[in-house]
Amino acid sequence: MSDKFLKDTYDLKSAQETQEHYQRWAASYDTEVGSHTYVTPDRVAAALRPYVPDADTPILDYGCGTGLSGLALHKAGFRAIDGMDPTPEMLEGARIKGVYRTLIPFDIADPAPVEAGKYPVIAAIGVVGAGAAPPETFDLLMNALPRGGYLAFSFNDHTLADHAYTSRLNDWLDMGHARLLFREYGPHLVGMDMKSDVYVVDKL
Numbered sequence: 265m266s267d268k269f270l271k272d273t274y275d276l277k278s279a280q281e282t283q284e285h286y287q288r289w290a291a292s293y294d295t296e297v298g299s300h301t302y303v304t305p306d307r308v309a310a311a312l313r314p315y316v317p318d319a320d321t322p323i324l325d326y327g328c329g330t331g332l333s334g335l336a337l338h339k340a341g342f343r344a345i346d347g348m349d350p351t352p353e354m355l356e357g358a359r360i361k362g363v364y365r366t367l368i369p370f371d372i373a374d375p376a377p378v379e380a381g382k383y384p385v386i387a388a389i390g391v392v393g394a395g396a397a398p399p400e401t402f403d404l405l406m407n408a409l410p411r412g413g414y415l416a417f418s419f420n421d422h423t424l425a426d427h428a429y430t431s432r433l434n435d436w437l438d439m440g441h442a443r444l445l446f447r448e449y450g451p452h453l454v455g456m457d458m459k460s461d462v463y464v465v466d467k468l
Contacts (some may be wrong), residue, residue, distance in 0.1 A: 300454060304451075309342070322347050325345055333387060400432070418461065420453075449462075
């Protein structure tokens with residue numbers, strides 16, 4: 265099996281190029297990342313669960329892709345999960361998983377696709393980072409949360425090496441607009457020896 269899609273992910277230069285890449289990758293995405301033991305979704309879901317004990321709390325799985333993140337959230341006990349992704353081919357994969365209440369497409373050029381205050385919890389698992397969503401997506405998601413809301417997300421090694429991403433998080437923390445509840449560095453794609461930081465923050 266070729267790892268061409270995965271290896272090319274970190275060289276994407278624009279939103280349009282990124283979306284076209286994921287359109288082509290959708291059919292083989294689960295198989296390719298699964299062959300490398302993709303564990304970050306389970307790690308993020310497990311980190312979030314202690315802070316959101318009510319299984320029926322609405323959660324937006326932003327950038328849900330083919331639904332691997334939704335499966336992890338469901339396995340952790342969450343039952344009111346909505347998925348959102350700009351790529352129709354990825355959303356079809358998510359629909360087949362059967363864990364989402366609803367699936368929401370959006371235009372990748374929309375500066376504010378998430379309705380402000382609608383979701384008290386947002387998960388962005390493997391979404392904000394190199395080869396995926398740009399740094400300003402972090403602000404987009406934090407601005408969409410109500411006060412007291414939670415954002416659970418991950419930064420892989422490629423993303424951690426780019427200070428444009430970590431500085432967005434640090435700005436929110438340093439200005440007192442968010443609080444870091446959980447951070448853990450651990451496995452991401454085990455077969456590639458790639459790791460990730462998993463975070464949970466709440467909006468103040």
